[in-house]
Amino acid sequence: MLEQLQRIADSRRNACMIEYDGLLKVIKLIRTSKIERDTHLGNVLTIDDFAEINKVVFDNQSNKEEIKIWLLNDMLKSIAEMIDEGFRYGLDDSEETKLLHDFLFYLTMVNLRFR
Secondary structure, three states: OHHHHHHHHHHHHHOOOOOOHHHHHHHHHHHHOOEEEEOOOEEEEEEOOHHHHHHHHHOOOOOHHHHHHHHHHHHHHHHHHHHHHHHHOOOOOOHHHHHHHHHHHHHHHOEEEEO
C-alpha cells in the first residue's frame, strides 16, 4: 500500500498539484514506525523516538510538541486536503481518490501511544 501511496504523491508532484507533501510525510512515518495490533485498542502506533521522527519526517525542523500536533491533527488534514484537491480537478471517482479516502479512514482509526 505504501508503494501505491508513493505513486500517488509522485504523480501529483509531476502534475504540479500542491497537496502531496503531507502524504510523503505519512509514508516516511509509517516506514520509520511500526503499527501494532493491540487486542483491546486495535491498531496502535507507538511514538517513542521523537528525535528519529524529527530527523526522518521533518528534516530536523520540528520539536516534540509540533510533531504531536502534526500526528493528532495536521496529518489527517493533509490527506483530507489531497482528497479535496482531487475533487477540484475531477478525480472524485478515481481509484486514487478512493484509496486516499480509505487511507484517511484507516488513519482516523489508528490509536496513537506516546511514550
